[in-house]
Amino acid sequence: MAKGASLSGFPEWLPEERVVEQRVMDTLRSLFELHGFLGIETRAVEQGSSLLKKGETSKEIYLLSRLQDHGNEADTPVEDMLGLHFDLTVPLSRYVVENSGAVTFPFKRWQIQKVWRGERPQEGRFREFVQADIDVVGNGELPSHYEVDVPLVMVEALEELRELGLPKATVHANNRKLSEGFYRGVGLTDIEGVLREIDKIDKIGPDEVAQLLTSECGASAEQADACLELAQLSAENGTRLREKFDALCARRGVDKDGEAYALAIEGLETLAMIVDEAAQIRPGAVIADLKIARGLDYYTGSVYETFLDGAASLGSICSGGRYDNLATQGKKKYPGVGLSIGLSRLVSYMLHSAHATASRVSPAAVLVAVWDEEHRAGSNAIARTLRSRGIAADVAPTAAKLGKQIKYADKLGIPYVWIPSTTDENGEQSAEEVKNIITGEQVAASADTWTPASEYAERRVVVGQ
Amino acid sequence: MAKGASLSGFPEWLPEERVVEQRVMDTLRSLFELHGFLGIETRAVEQGSSLLKKGETSKEIYLLSRLQDHGNEADTPVEDMLGLHFDLTVPLSRYVVENSGAVTFPFKRWQIQKVWRGERPQEGRFREFVQADIDVVGNGELPSHYEVDVPLVMVEALEELRELGLPKATVHANNRKLSEGFYRGVGLTDIEGVLREIDKIDKIGPDEVAQLLTSECGASAEQADACLELAQLSAENGTRLREKFDALCARRGVDKDGEAYALAIEGLETLAMIVDEAAQIRPGAVIADLKIARGLDYYTGSVYETFLDGAASLGSICSGGRYDNLATQGKKKYPGVGLSIGLSRLVSYMLHSAHATASRVSPAAVLVAVWDEEHRAGSNAIARTLRSRGIAADVAPTAAKLGKQIKYADKLGIPYVWIPSTTDENGEQSAEEVKNIITGEQVAASADTWTPASEYAERRVVVGQ
Known part of the structure; x- marks a missing residue:
């Protein structure tokens, strides 16, 4: 209670x-x-x-x-x-x-x-x-x-x-x-x-x-x-x-x-x-x-x-x-x-x-990370695309260090963190990736096509764990 | 209201x-x-x-x-x-x-x-x-x-x-x-x-x-x-x-x-x-x-x-x-x-x-008719089979004349009336049938396999009619 x-x-x-x-x-x-x-x-x-x-x-x-x-x-x-x-x-x-x-x-x-x-x-x-x-x-x-x-x-x-x-x-x-x-x-x-x-x-x-x-x-x-x-x-x-x-x-x-x-x-x-x-x-x-x-x-x-x-x-x-x-x-x-x-x-x-309890606190399957506040709009756009495909998504509250953003996802039980592409100091653009923070698996992904694994897609009720 | x-x-x-x-x-x-x-x-x-x-x-x-x-x-x-x-x-x-x-x-x-x-x-x-x-x-x-x-x-x-x-x-x-x-x-x-x-x-x-x-x-x-x-x-x-x-x-x-x-x-x-x-x-x-x-x-x-x-x-x-x-x-x-x-x-x-209003009053897609109270258990069994397949079903409140049962379905907006098989005075068994009371179409059907037409399957909200 x-x-x-x-x-x-x-x-x-x-x-x-x-x-x-x-x-x-x-x-x-x-x-x-x-x-x-x-x-x-x-x-x-x-x-x-x-x-x-x-x-x-x-x-x-x-x-x-x-x-x-x-x-x-x-x-x-x-x-x-x-x-x-x-x-x-x-x-x-x-x-x-x-x-x-x-x-x-x-x-x-x-x-x-x-x-x-x-x-x-x-x-x-x-x-x-x-x-x-x-x-x-x-x-x-x-x-x-x-x-x-x-x-x-x-x-x-x-x-x-x-x-x-x-x-x-x-x-x-x-x-x-x-x-x-x-x-x-x-x-x-x-x-x-x-x-x-x-x-x-x-x-x-x-x-x-x-x-x-x-x-x-x-x-x-x-x-x-x-x-x-x-x-x-x-x-x-x-x-x-x-x-x-x-x-x-x-x-x-x-x-x-x-x-x-x-x-x-x-x-x-x-x-x-x-x-x-x-x-x-x-x-x-x-x-x-x-x-x-x-x-x-x-x-x-x-x-x-x-x-x-x-x-x-x-x-x-x-x-x-x-x-x-x-x-x-x-x-x-x-x-x-x-x-x-x-x-x-x-x-x-x-x-x-x-x-009995929820398999995770948040209904979101994905937390979209934010590299810096200037690029928040890009993270919002990724979340919008995921949501338009029925995938519940949240966006990181602040552009903190990535580790801190992952910790936020972890506290809410959100299984995936989406890492938008970014440009490094040499002008090289990184790939857009999604990380399953439970298994540690990280793969290149596009918000238009990526789908969460079925066991992580929906928040469920679990018993006696 | x-x-x-x-x-x-x-x-x-x-x-x-x-x-x-x-x-x-x-x-x-x-x-x-x-x-x-x-x-x-x-x-x-x-x-x-x-x-x-x-x-x-x-x-x-x-x-x-x-x-x-x-x-x-x-x-x-x-x-x-x-x-x-x-x-x-x-x-x-x-x-x-x-x-x-x-x-x-x-x-x-x-x-x-x-x-x-x-x-x-x-x-x-x-x-x-x-x-x-x-x-x-x-x-x-x-x-x-x-x-x-x-x-x-x-x-x-x-x-x-x-x-x-x-x-x-x-x-x-x-x-x-x-x-x-x-x-x-x-x-x-x-x-x-x-x-x-x-x-x-x-x-x-x-x-x-x-x-x-x-x-x-x-x-x-x-x-x-x-x-x-x-x-x-x-x-x-x-x-x-x-x-x-x-x-x-x-x-x-x-x-x-x-x-x-x-x-x-x-x-x-x-x-x-x-x-x-x-x-x-x-x-x-x-x-x-x-x-x-x-x-x-x-x-x-x-x-x-x-x-x-x-x-x-x-x-x-x-x-x-x-x-x-x-x-x-x-x-x-x-x-x-x-x-x-x-x-x-x-x-x-x-x-x-x-x-705006509901396309029908009852969530049920089917009303199973009852020939007589002695055979209510048979009608209940049909409804159970339909429900086990996710088809919302009600059973007629009384074994009134079939026309009265259809009228009950009509008042609740239930589109289908299920007519269980029955044995006539010559000992002949009639076929089990389902009637769409909106179109009037009536077909032989089994509760194990029959499916409502998609436009009648679910209760919806309709606007301005």
């Missing part, structure tokens, strides 16, 4: 690190477009009223005020203020409603943008970071095949990032209806409360969650135990999932003729479809994991979290779900399903754990 | 408009990198203290406060608050100082990012917009050739954007030392005040500026007149510039042996160098125009504004200058020179005046 990331939670990268982040963003964008997703960018700010109504993260809003109004902020209720968005889903919902007459449904969109969370400063938590989202939003209805299509696009995206140092990713899926149906089936009523506590299992462990379920959500010890048993359930295919769930319901006395069970089965069948369809295309990439709860309260069906092999401490790096009631306009609903990659956290992992 | 740009000053584009903005950003980035500039991204927020000390725009800061602290904002002085950056130059200066040990000087960087200005809502002014900047920052010193190199990169960049509907651009250059020397030479002392008023000529006209110079800056009628005469001076080469300036100084009685004149000549020679060097490479692209003042007070030498042919009302679309005292660390200085494109305003012009 840039040495002076002087504000806690606001990461900044050095230029050679930014190359990695940029590569990640380019890779995702081009994969999303290969799948027919449309790119949008929404404004960074939303009305306080729309930020406040959705989910837990709304506690962490940064509010804005104009400098001129400083001192009078308290006069304005939060609802009427502007705040920075804390995710890209709430803005998408607003965008879809506002532009419902202008976009085609189902609306498949990708969006890679910064979000802000005004959390307390805390080790390893970013307050400004980039998210990379894909969502599909329907008009009135949304076919359930998108609940497997969308996570599979993310799996493919994360697969592409493995060459940048990312370990294998596995999507863990669950379904809110399944959880809710089961909780109701064992007699619980504070469903949001239970989901919120279950979401903490990985952080605080099952024993503490059991205590919270009894103290906060009115659960008996047996009900709490049932919830934890559900959370321990996982399966790689629909058949095993159905078997395990039915056995659990039988043990816990869930009434198979009740509404709660019917709701659970609705969620179970969607989840079974997801793992079975995904298994046909990418075996093992998507598993059913019934402890996945997602803190945010706008999800209504499928929920997803994604974990990296051997990097459990990172937590979920790509999460989301289906939300049927987030975007509404009068009676009209725009149900959606989407996932969001925590891109900054991923890049931080690539840089610091996988040691 | 997206129909519901519901917050005044916060533009949002429709997906087909965003394609244009994205193309502009991609074009600029690749040109900047061709010239060896390094990309960085800085955090969106800066300390109030560092935002406040630089220039006029600091009046328009958006301050941030955490939701939890709402109501108590007044307790915190602005200097200790965080604010959104209003440009990319102040953040660059901080970044350079913080990372001076990690970057190579001269530090050539490009940066394309959003900035925010908490102005009063006002017709046609954006409060959130994208800037595209290049700067070169030296350590201690910065060779003056960058004062012509940097605007020439911007000229080349704007030239590349002409195919997206931009008219020809001309950079108008001036030099603060020239102006200051002349103002002092005619006996004025409130240099910042004079520059601020001169900056208003295009907005309010010379008569009103003359009045302001006398009422606000202590100028006599004759001094005001001299300032306006200087502002009217322009030239396409150094020789004409020197002649005109010397004639003016003689008329206005500027002492040619005084310090003020020497300062003016220092500025004049830099300006003459800029127009002469630029003329050799791109005749007419950079002219000396002595009314260019730049409101921001951090410029110390060259200043630039850029105007489009036939779009004067847009104002300057690319501005900047040399700043010797913006980034400092103890006694150390990091002088820089840079220009900034007001990218959102440019995109707005391209969309609304040049009628």
Whole structure:
């Protein structure tokens, strides 16, 4: 990270690190477009009223005020203020409603943008970071095949990032209806409360969650135990999932003729479809994991979290779900399903754990040397010719001794130094040459025809060196 | 613009408009990198203290406060608050100082990012917009050739954007030392005040500026007149510039042996160098125009504004200058020179005046039809094969009638609809075919080998249709 990331939670990268982040963003964008997703960018700010109504993260809003109004902020209720968005889903919902007459449904969109969370400063938590989202939003209805299509696009995206140092990713899926149906089936009523506590299992462990379920959500010890048993359930295919769930319901006395069970089965069948369809295309990439709860309260069906092999401490790096009631306009609903990659956290992992970096700092393949300031125009002309042929070129900042110019190229990782022809004291003109400062090879060359060796032509991302 | 740009000053584009903005950003980035500039991204927020000390725009800061602290904002002085950056130059200066040990000087960087200005809502002014900047920052010193190199990169960049509907651009250059020397030479002392008023000529006209110079800056009628005469001076080469300036100084009685004149000549020679060097490479692209003042007070030498042919009302679309005292660390200085494109305003012009738009809404070249939901997996497999060959493909959202699926493709501008083979009531299998829904041509095809016609392969930006 840039040495002076002087504000806690606001990461900044050095230029050679930014190359990695940029590569990640380019890779995702081009994969999303290969799948027919449309790119949008929404404004960074939303009305306080729309930020406040959705989910837990709304506690962490940064509010804005104009400098001129400083001192009078308290006069304005939060609802009427502007705040920075804390995710890209709430803005998408607003965008879809506002532009419902202008976009085609189902609306498949990708969006890679910064979000802000005004959390307390805390080790390893970013307050400004980039998210990379894909969502599909329907008009009135949304076919359930998108609940497997969308996570599979993310799996493919994360697969592409493995060459940048990312370990294998596995999507863990669950379904809110399944959880809710089961909780109701064992007699619980504070469903949001239970989901919120279950979401903490990985952080605080099952024993503490059991205590919270009894103290906060009115659960008996047996009900709490049932919830934890559900959370321990996982399966790689629909058949095993159905078997395990039915056995659990039988043990816990869930009434198979009740509404709660019917709701659970609705969620179970969607989840079974997801793992079975995904298994046909990418075996093992998507598993059913019934402890996945997602803190945010706008999800209504499928929920997803994604974990990296051997990097459990990172937590979920790509999460989301289906939300049927987030975007509404009068009676009209725009149900959606989407996932969001925590891109900054991923890049931080690539840089610091996988040691990904740029093969060189500068995009330039060539530094054109300058013999003296009077002949700078000649060096500029050589650089122009190279650039017109698509070869990125820089020109030495000063007409220092050639050794110093080569040192400048070396610091920036520029592999070639171009040495223009010059006239010596006897009036003899030297040949125009180019030197590969990595191999030491120096050859006569013309800017009209010379081409860099392919391994030095482009700046790349290299891993673990 | 997206129909519901519901917050005044916060533009949002429709997906087909965003394609244009994205193309502009991609074009600029690749040109900047061709010239060896390094990309960085800085955090969106800066300390109030560092935002406040630089220039006029600091009046328009958006301050941030955490939701939890709402109501108590007044307790915190602005200097200790965080604010959104209003440009990319102040953040660059901080970044350079913080990372001076990690970057190579001269530090050539490009940066394309959003900035925010908490102005009063006002017709046609954006409060959130994208800037595209290049700067070169030296350590201690910065060779003056960058004062012509940097605007020439911007000229080349704007030239590349002409195919997206931009008219020809001309950079108008001036030099603060020239102006200051002349103002002092005619006996004025409130240099910042004079520059601020001169900056208003295009907005309010010379008569009103003359009045302001006398009422606000202590100028006599004759001094005001001299300032306006200087502002009217322009030239396409150094020789004409020197002649005109010397004639003016003689008329206005500027002492040619005084310090003020020497300062003016220092500025004049830099300006003459800029127009002469630029003329050799791109005749007419950079002219000396002595009314260019730049409101921001951090410029110390060259200043630039850029105007489009036939779009004067847009104002300057690319501005900047040399700043010797913006980034400092103890006694150390990091002088820089840079220009900034007001990218959102440019995109707005391209969309609304040049009628640039995407050749199609969706990036997909192919929509794979679905006969029935049971056979969706087969359609998915076809799309996967196409994507593996780099052909962007979408799959129909529902197994509606084929005509409805074609209509969906048509709305998104997807040129090809893939028709998978199917088995009819007699058990006969139909051929797999692909239909170009623009030409109507339909041919048998295999996803392993078929390739779209080149004019339909990629989504492009088209102008004036």
